[in-house]
Amino acid sequence: MTTDFVPFQLERLLSTWERQIEYNLSESGVHPMTMRELVQDAAQIEALVDTELNYPQANGDPLLRERIAALYKGATADNVLVTVGAIQANFTSLLTLTDPGDDIAVMQPNYQQFWGLAQNLGRRLSTFGLKRERGWALDRDELATAMKPSTKLVTVVNPNNPTGRIMPADEREAIVTAAAQVGAWLLADEVYAGAERLTDEFTPSMYGDYDKVLAVNSMSKAYGLPGLRIGWVVGPADVIEQMWAWQDYITICTTMLGNRLAAVALSPEVRPRILARTRRYVRRGFENVERWAAARTDVEIMPPDAAAICFVKYRRKINSTELVMRLIREKSAFVAPGDLFGLDGYLRISFGLPDDYVNEGLRRLGELLDEVG
Template sequence: MKIAPFRIEQYYAVHEFTAPHMLSSSDAESVAIAEVLALEPDAAERLFAQRLGYTESVGAPELRAAAAALYDTTSPDDVIVVAAAEEAIFVAYHALLQPGDHVVVETPCYESALEVARSAGADVTEWCRSAGNGWAHDLDALEAALRPDTRLVYTNTPHNPTGLLMPRQVLDRVVELCAERGAWLFADEVYRELEHDPADRLPAAVDLYDRALSLGSMSKTYGLPGLRLGWLASRDRAVLARIVDLKHYTTICSSAPSELLSALALRHRHVFADRSRAIVLANLELVDAFLERHAERFSWVRPTASTIGFVRIEGVEDTSVFCQQLVADAGVLLLPGTVYDVPTHVRLGFGRSAMPMALGLFEAWIETRS
């Protein structure tokens, strides 16, 4: 297998644990294990009694049940547990795709959604969204990209890196177009339940289409990336079985303590989602004020969900140089849009409680350069 370097992760490997101030994080504020255990009276006792043996490849029954509860049409048997979103993308693509299969990927995107499809030998067409039209979803462009034999369509909503929700009418049309061809819809929904207005929440793809895979994760909305777990939900149990067959060549099974803690957290997921939303909305007010003060230099399409937004820097054609100078001078880490092939933008994260300090240091650095 040949695969291109994963630029986002390469960038973070250099800077994430050395930069003092994060201003690009895609995950929400995390918590200590003790806070998770406090959600149920006997949780600590159950964790201490947990045997450290192998677990089921499909995932612990209590975790699959907790994940299935996020959807309207699924049971625990419609869910498999994976090692976060990365393994989900890898095993699902390799289970579903053969060399030469046609795939359409919504871009810009988390790079593995594009490159893993290519590594599986697929013929990949990008459904490109553009800052020029406010990151709107161009359905005519999608229809032009699709073929009669398209095998799979990848979508991401709420979207990384823009933080925007797909309009409901667009989602419905995407489902229709996939159904017309019998194509799989791989729906990356890792920021679901972190809509800035919960009334805007979309139905999960798995509840709309019998050939959909909905991807969820502990990492983003719930702020628990250290558990390293996610899940795939689908009403097609045969394809889930094929995916598990691939998982036997990757992780085989998950960490028993992580499964226990993830199931516990998901049973109380609104505690984490509501906490994340409160931090996000408070920080968004600060970002709005910052952008207003520096409107001549920075702009964005205001996010409607998630912990992130995509900011354009006027007069900068390659933000990688800008970001490298910022982290060197001020210790503040932004993610350059070059990792998304959008070099005029940076990803800004506002899901953590320390974000105001990082934003203040960024603003002070900007003013020294004016």
């Protein structure tokens, strides 16, 4: 490892503290489901108990890949690779589609994965922004500057982490056009699709918007099943085949139980029930944040379109990581610091959790903000 290795600071901060504090509002999914909530059919329970804990089909159980493919217009199981979470789908996409020295363009603010990986793997990184003063709209000038004739890959997160914004059709089109002009691949990380706050319409995938799109999703966020560690990537069959070749070296495959349980979750009988549960958490949870913010003068919120997270601007002269470290140590509560998404002066607050839990976490954060002065 080189001395200029860029650590995944957000994930390391979460991994270090999330099991040690009392009120954790740092995650981005909704309250995880139990096995009992997920599997309610007696025959399904029997089948699961009798499952041999062998390796599954290495690129993903056929039934699961069929169920995933059915969620994407024009896709078949050959267009799907099942991965260890969206995080491995993203990682393997970068390895497959780019070489060291290649240019990649990444949306910012964003989950830190591509930003850090690109640097660690010797890719050349450009970023393009979302503008807060315009409701986190895409900055088209920055997109134009970030795109070079040599750009191999453009990555977006839609709905966005940390802002929760869903890109409107004209912005999607602008990104597709920018990628198509230079023949770049477009990777759409869509892990928050299904966690919409204002509509029951599942955010449409960018898969199919252009012939060089990879769409990534997982069971972790909108399905409330992060512990299954099941994600996937959907793309042209030949690229999916190449990604599988990398996966042979990285993980071989995911787990048998993860595949079986994910297939249950994505079945036509169970999936609507899970998404309704997720949206209940997102809608109820945000009301708690709204009430808390309305009673304060030092925070400003911009309501998210989707995801159980809100990117909150605070008016205190303290760095966001420093503030969060004090929150952990002095209040046993935890939110994610904005600087780890490329924007200091913000906190990402998770609210897809039971009301009492969210409210007490927010109360402690408010208490600390008062003390910081």
